[in-house]
């Protein structure tokens with residue numbers, strides 16, 4: 506997958522976007538990812554951070570394993586934060602936030618052929634990310650989350666509606682506290698996709714959970 510995919514294909518790829526690192530699961534992450542893919546996730550982000558996370562070679566080795574799982578199933582592989590690793594691996598994309606490397610610098614580093622996702626919380630940040638060359642926006646936290654200690658204030662699905670009203674047309678994924686039950690209102694607010702950590706990573710069956718999200722997000 507590359508940025509040369511058209512906008513509709515990118516939106517489709519963002520529809521059920523699973524995010525995880527090894528500390529979000531209590532089983533081998535490649536197994537959880539394989540199960541989530543069998544249930545219907547459409548994109549994966551490797552987000553290896555926090556206490557006890559893998560670093561250096563161990564992180565890179567895990568990234569290679571996960572990338573191979575994604576390649577085997579034609580699922581896009583996005584790396585969180587680590588631009589150097591994304592470039593070294595020739596990942597499908599990189600996701601950065603407001604506290605990471607700037608979006609326009611990152612776009613220059615990765616070139617045009619890699620997907621750039623940018624986290625935004627406000628309309629101003631969204632407009633800046635568009636100007637800086639983002640391919641999609643991660644808007645949140647929409648609801649309360651236990652998966653990010655330094656999360657901004659909860660903004661609710663209304664923030665997505667407000668961004669759409671203000672003319673932001675870039676693909677948007679919602680993030681933060683997303684559950685199957687809350688997915689219909691996220692979709693109605695104008696998001697192209699849902700980004701999920703715990704509701705898939707901690708589910709008794711990641712495959713079943715992923716399939717429930719897929720059913721709601723289809724068409």
Ligand SMILES: Cc1ncc(COP(=O)(O)OP(=O)(O)O)c(N)n1
Nearest residue numbers: 585586600601602603624643680700
């Ligand atoms: C799809 C998506 N949206 C938002 C985020 C959050 O990114 P960021 O604000 O940089 O926080 P960290 O994930 O790095 O803790 C994301 N990772 N993915």
Ligand SMILES: Cc1ncsc1CCOP(=O)(O)O
Nearest residue numbers: 646650652653681682702703
């Ligand atoms: C990475 C991130 N950015 C904003 S909220 C969040 C965590 C989302 O995790 P969960 O789906 O478990 O609430």
Ligand SMILES: [Mg+2]
Nearest residue numbers: 586601602605
């Ligand atoms: Mg980040």
